[in-house]
Amino acid sequence: MEISTFFQQLANALSLGSLYALIAIGYTMVYGILRLINFAHGDVFMLGAYFAFYLATAIALPWGAAFIVALGLTALFGMGLERIAYRPLRDSPKISIMISAIGASFLIENLGVVIFGGRPKSFPSIPLFDTVIHFGSVSVLSVSLFIPVITAVILVIVLWIVNGTKTGLSMRAVSTDLDAARLMAIDVDKTISFTFGLGSLLAGLGGIMWTMKYPQLNPLMGFMPGLKCFIAAVIGGIGNIQGAVLGGFLLGMIEIMIVAFLPELTGYRDAFAFIFLIVILLAKPAGLLGKNQTVKV
Amino acid sequence: MKRNTFLTIGALAVFALFLTFADATLGRFTIRILNLSAIYIILALSLNLLNGFTGLFSLGHAGFMAVGAYVSALLTMTPAQKEMNFFLQPIVPFLRHVQLPFLVAIIIAGLCAALVAVIIGVPALRLRDDYLAIATLGFAEIIRVLITNAQSLTNGAQGLKGIPKYSTTWVVWGAATIAVLFMLALVRSSYGRTMKAVRDDEIAAEAMGVNVFKVKSTSFVISSFMAGIGGALLGHMISTIDPKMFTLVLTFNILLIVVLGGNGSITGSVIAAVLVTVLMEALRFLDMPMNFMFIKTDGLPGLRMVIFSILLMIVVLYRQRGLMGNKEFSWDMVFGLFGRKNSAQKGGHS
Numbered sequence: 001m002e003i004s005t006f007f008q009q010l011a012n013a014l015s016l017g018s019l020y021a022l023i024a025i026g027y028t029m030v031y032g033i034l035r036l037i038n039f040a041h042g043d044v045f046m047l048g049a050y051f052a053f054y055l056a057t058a059i060a061l062p063w064g065a066a067f068i069v070a071l072g073l074t075a076l077f078g079m080g081l082e083r084i085a086y087r088p089l090r091d092s093p094k095i096s097i098m099i100s101a102i103g104a105s106f107l108i109e110n111l112g113v114v115i116f117g118g119r120p121k122s123f124p125s126i127p128l129f130d131t132v133i134h135f136g137s138v139s140v141l142s143v144s145l146f147i148p149v150i151t152a153v154i155l156v157i158v159l160w161i162v163n164g165t166k167t168g169l170s171m172r173a174v175s176t177d178l179d180a181a182r183l184m185a186i187d188v189d190k191t192i193s194f195t196f197g198l199g200s201l202l203a204g205l206g207g208i209m210w211t212m213k214y215p216q217l218n219p220l221m222g223f224m225p226g227l228k229c230f231i232a233a234v235i236g237g238i239g240n241i242q243g244a245v246l247g248g249f250l251l252g253m254i255e256i257m258i259v260a261f262l263p264e265l266t267g268y269r270d271a272f273a274f275i276f277l278i279v280i281l282l283a284k285p286a287g288l289l290g291k292n293q294t295v296k297v
Numbered sequence: 298m299k300r301n302t303f304l305t306i307g308a309l310a311v312f313a314l315f316l317t318f319a320d321a322t323l324g325r326f327t328i329r330i331l332n333l334s335a336i337y338i339i340l341a342l343s344l345n346l347l348n349g350f351t352g353l354f355s356l357g358h359a360g361f362m363a364v365g366a367y368v369s370a371l372l373t374m375t376p377a378q379k380e381m382n383f384f385l386q387p388i389v390p391f392l393r394h395v396q397l398p399f400l401v402a403i404i405i406a407g408l409c410a411a412l413v414a415v416i417i418g419v420p421a422l423r424l425r426d427d428y429l430a431i432a433t434l435g436f437a438e439i440i441r442v443l444i445t446n447a448q449s450l451t452n453g454a455q456g457l458k459g460i461p462k463y464s465t466t467w468v469v470w471g472a473a474t475i476a477v478l479f480m481l482a483l484v485r486s487s488y489g490r491t492m493k494a495v496r497d498d499e500i501a502a503e504a505m506g507v508n509v510f511k512v513k514s515t516s517f518v519i520s521s522f523m524a525g526i527g528g529a530l531l532g533h534m535i536s537t538i539d540p541k542m543f544t545l546v547l548t549f550n551i552l553l554i555v556v557l558g559g560n561g562s563i564t565g566s567v568i569a570a571v572l573v574t575v576l577m578e579a580l581r582f583l584d585m586p587m588n589f590m591f592i593k594t595d596g597l598p599g600l601r602m603v604i605f606s607i608l609l610m611i612v613v614l615y616r617q618r619g620l621m622g623n624k625e626f627s628w629d630m631v632f633g634l635f636g637r638k639n640s641a642q643k644g645g646h647s
Contacts, residue, residue, distance in 0.1 A: 037427040088614050094426050095354050099556055100613045102356075106549055107606035113599030219599075223545075227438075230431060267446040274435030281428060282420050 004137040009260040015144035015213065017252025018151040023206035023229035024236070024244035025158055026199035032239030033175045033195045034090075039101040040081060041203055042226015043108035046219060048074040048204025049211045050116055053123055063126050071204050078200020079193050087189070105226075112219030120218040129212045143212040150209065154202065155245055161198070162241065171195055175239065224270065231277045237290025246288060251276065301628045320466045328466060329534070330578050335469035336530050337570040339476045341554040342563060343523030348552070349561030349623070350484060351516040352496030354430045356548055357417070358524050360437030361410040363444060363543035365525025366532035367451055369406035370460040372397045373533075378459045385455065386448045399463040403529045410525025411518045413440070418517045422510060434545065445540045456539025457532075464534035472530060473567075476523060480563050483519075492516055496561075546602075550577075553609050557619050565621030573605075580604060 023045060030038045051070035055061045061069065085104045089097045129143040162168040170191045173181040182188050210225065211217055232251045236243025251273055259266050280287065319331060340358065347353045371379075371392055379388050387393075397405070421432045444451045451457070483489050491512050494502040503509050532538045550573070558569030583600040612619060624630075 037431065085610065085614070092617065095348065095352070095560070096613055096617055098354055098427060098430060099552065100610060102549065102552070103606050103609040103613060106546075107603060107610065110599040110602040110606060114603055118599065227431070227434070231435075234428070234431070268442055271439045271442040274432075274439050277435060278420055278432055281424060281432065285424075 005260070007135075007138045008140075009256055011138060011140045011144065013253045013256035014249075015140070015147050015252075016256060017249035018148040019206060019209055019213065019248075020225075020229050020232045020252050021245040021248025022147070022151045022154060022209065023203055023225060024232040024248045025154065025241055026202035026206070027230050028233040028236070028238055028241060028244040029158070029162075029171075029195055029202075030199040031233065033171060033192055034086065036086065036094075036097055037101060037230060038199070039098070039105040039226070040085075040108055041199070041230070042222035042224075043105050043112070044074060044078055044081070044200045044222070045203040045207040045210070045226060046112060046217075046222035047077060047108065048200075048207035049123075049217050049221070050112070050219075051204070052208045053121060053211070053217055056124060067208055070208065071201050074204030074207075075197040075201040078196045078203070081200075082193060082196040087192075109219055109223070116217075116219055118219065120216045123211045123215045123217065125215070126212070130215070141213065143209065147209050147213070150205070151245070154205070155241070158198070158202075158241055167191070167194060228273045231273045234277060234287055235280045237287030240287070240289045243287055243289035304628050316466055316470055330574060332464060332466055332469045332534055334571040334574040335473040336464070336527055336534065337551070337554060337574050338473040338567050339523055339530070340527040340551045341558065341566040341570045342476050342480050343520045343527065344548075344551045345555045345558075345561065345563070345566045346480065346483075346492075346516055346520045346523070348555055349559075350489065350496060351492045351513060352499075353422070353513060353517065354426060355433040355517070355520075356430050356545065356552075357433030357437040358551055359543040359545065359547040360433075360440035361414060361521040361524035362528025362531065362547065363437075363440055363538075363540070364410045364413050365403075365406040365528035366538050366543075367444060367457070368409045368525070369402045369529035370457050370532050370538060371395075371451075372402040372405060373399055373461050373463070374457070374459065375461075381459070382452050382455070382457055383449070385453070388452075389449050392450070399461070399468075399533070403526055403533075406529040407522040407525040410528070411522040414518045414521030415514070418514045422513045422517060434548075437543075437545075437548070441540050441543055444543075451540075454540060456537060456542075458537050460532050460536045460538065462533060462536050464530045469530055469534070472526065477563060477567060484563065488512075488515070493561075550605075553605060556609060557612055559619030559621035559623060561623035562619070562621035562625060564626035565619055565624075568626070569620060577601070577605075 023041070027038065027041050030036065030041065048070055051073045052063075052066050055066035055069055056063050059066075081104060085100050086097060089100055129141070129146065131142045132139050133142055133145070160168075162171060170181065170186045171194070173184065173186055174188055174191045178188060181191075206225075206229075207222070210221070228251060229248065232247035233244045234247070235250060236245070236247030254276060255269060255272055258272055259269055284290075319328065323331070340362070344355070344358055347355045372395060374382075375396060376394050379393060382388075417433070417436045421429060421436065424432050445454050447453065484492075491502070491507045494505065494507055495509055495512050499509055502512075528543075554569045554573045555566055557573065558565030558567070580601045583604070
């Protein structure tokens, strides 16, 4: 392989990896606080993209405004989802909550098919994001340069919220022990709601960036990225924000590089993530940066 | 006790009579729904064994069904049909001339699914709850990707057409009856009790000397065997299979049946399987173009699934026990119901 091809693939891997990382942060936050796989996270991701699409085309907002309003709507949607589908089941067996999450995911996907139509839509072009930039023989879409920057900024902001603010303190408290947190006069419901809002906002941002990079929307677009970003979060150590970013980058790198070096495996691309997940879970069940938890009787 | 046995045998005889009558007189479409219900009963029971009786949340059912469906199809198709299907790449030589009797083929199909379950179960069953769910979902997805790419073995994305239609009414309902009887016996055996013990409290069960991993893997393998047979019967009924059939949506449908019928209720799964299958066909009109008086819609594909997802969520949110809870249908329950009504009426009159 030529060195320029390698750099080209490296650039692709970096932008895909940071996109995975961005979505995985939201996943890991929600899991960290509720110990629940939000199966609907990928569908919230899809909704973020569709909100932005309709705001930019049907209402003809300038794209910047459309993105911000779309993020707000996605965050509200995430909070509503938690309120309706997860809060009533907080004390139920885990299987019930997971079934509810799967039901919510299917509901959103199929409502998406009914409301948005099953035919893929294409996002109007935004010059800032879809110019092709050349570095020697390596050419990348400009959005691929923005995504790692955005992910880095988001990582810093989220780490600041979690470690440096009072809300973050209560988030950590709820995540450690929900009942004890309630006894310390922490408004548990509000904290969980906030976490869901923030997580969904990040999913929405991921969705919008995804459509900038792969400019097509369809109601089922969130399924695979949703699963893969959950895998990224698990690989990094679920509940750990830096871990989610690490997992996202690793996953992006593996997917792109295996296909680049072994093109005959292209058809198996979607299986890599799962194989990687299973290997990691067997070797290091708590993920790369996670802490091992022992079950107390 | 004697009365109940008598009633059960009577009810089964009436049902057998009904099947004979239905098979002879009803149209093809109705019979298809009837037979589909039987297949869904097998599938729902196999998922219920994991979900309801052993407390393992698995989302990999579609994968095992795919294995069963493909194995059985490839073993029973005639060499000429295989030739016709595999036009992109010839089929691997060892399958080219194989043609086995149906019964042997579906049992091999079930065994193959069970073998895959052994391979998958060893790593996956060390995981718990949501990790297990994701890992099994992942394995199902890997199986699907493998089937799509193994062109000379499975004909890849084109799928297989012209699978012999061996799934007649008697075959599928016979299989469903065996499945129900087997589950009833299993659940009441000491093995069934250890499964429930693992479901209710894994640590306590382990402390009581239950080999948790062994119980879990046995349950996983049995469940996959049944799923493989269910998948094979499905393939022999619709006579066309392709990898796109076996996605999470299929698992979701089965999960819906299990939850609706009651996690851990065999009779609940049976009732819900029939109910959901009939409902799924009855609501098919929702996806079609509609025309009410003045309002015309040009078909909203997905609306049917919206209704089913809402149904699932309502059950989970408001009636987690489903139709039957973890109880079983019994004649005493029916008489109890009538008895209470009668006494209530008497009370009202006096």
